[in-house]
Amino acid sequence: DTAVSQTPKYLVTQMGNDKSIKCEQNLGHDTMYxxxxxSKKFLKIMFSYNNKELIINETVPNxxxxxSPDKAHLNLHINSLELGDSAVYFCASSPRGGTxxxxxxxxxxxxxxxx
Amino acid sequence: GDSVTQMEGPVTLSEEAFLTIxxxxxxxxxxxxxxxxxxxxxxxxxxxxxxxxxxxxxxxxFEATYRKETTSFHLEKGSVQVSDSAVYFCALRRRGGxxxxxxxxxxxxxxxx
Numbered sequence: 001d002t003a004v005s006q007t008p009k010y011l012v013t014q015m016g017n018d019k020s021i022k023c024e025q026n027l028g029h030d031t032m033y034x035x036x037x038x039s040k041k042f043l044k045i046m047f048s049y050n051n052k053e054l055i056i057n058e059t060v061p062n063x064x065x066x067x068s069p070d071k072a073h074l075n076l077h078i079n080s081l082e083l084g085d086s087a088v089y090f091c092a093s094s095p096r097g098g099t100x101x102x103x104x105x106x107x108x109x110x111x112x113x114x115x
Numbered sequence: 116g117d118s119v120t121q122m123e124g125p126v127t128l129s130e131e132a133f134l135t136i137x138x139x140x141x142x143x144x145x146x147x148x149x150x151x152x153x154x155x156x157x158x159x160x161x162x163x164x165x166x167x168x169x170x171x172x173x174x175x176x177f178e179a180t181y182r183k184e185t186t187s188f189h190l191e192k193g194s195v196q197v198s199d200s201a202v203y204f205c206a207l208r209r210r211g212g213x214x215x216x217x218x219x220x221x222x223x224x225x226x227x228x
Contacts, residue, residue, distance in 0.1 A: 004158075033215045041153075041202055041223075045215030055214055090158060092215075103149075104208075104216060106159040 003027050004107040006091050012113045013081060021076045021110045023091030030096050032074035033104065034066060037088040049074055081114045088112070117142040121205045121219035128195055129227050136190040136222045138205035146207040148181055148188040149216065153202045162203070200226045
């Protein structure tokens with residue numbers, strides 16, 4: 001009955017590969033997010049998405065693309081992986097996208113290591 | 116753009132000491148403010164939040180007050196425990212839109228018995 005779940009928990013891959021990280025929320029929330037946490041623990045928003053709009057942080061390379069098969073899922077697909085993509089990626093969700101006060105609920109994270 | 120500045124650690128305290136972690140922000144309008152905690156090897160959990168000026172958020176003995184005049188949201192706890200050892204993140208979110216949280220760089224708190 002985990003609220004926000006991610007798979008896999010750990011992902012080790014070679015440079016140049018394409019990989020996906022899956023995220024599912026069972027909270028009935030409308031908006032989902034992806035964050036990147038670097039080696040210094042700094043967290044930065046990558047995408048936010050609801051059924052009406054996708055907001056992309058302008059610093060995110062276009063090798064990263066979110067894909068949402070339905071409201072409960074927001075997967076992160078990464079093409080041509082680079083060493084600098086190594087990080088922990090967190091998925092999150094919130095009830096409504098248009099209210100700044102809504103709490104965001106985070107998944108456990110996926111540690112991606114690119115060799 | 117929006118930004119959050121918080122004291123960088125690590126901050127090391129003895130058990131039962133008083134804790135303050137400073138957080139200041141820059142944002143247009145009146146954002147909502149949050150403190151999240153990340154325990155080792157885990158994801159982020161909401162600790163407390165405040166959505167308008169002078170609101171006080173509180174949870175598990177932690178408190179923070181939204182101070183518009185000083186653009187601050189300092190985290191305090193009267194008596195820390197070893198189990199409070201974690202990384203604490205101050206964050207803001209603007210009203211409206213579906214944009215995400217803007218985080219500070221996190222403060223690593225270490226409580227020694």
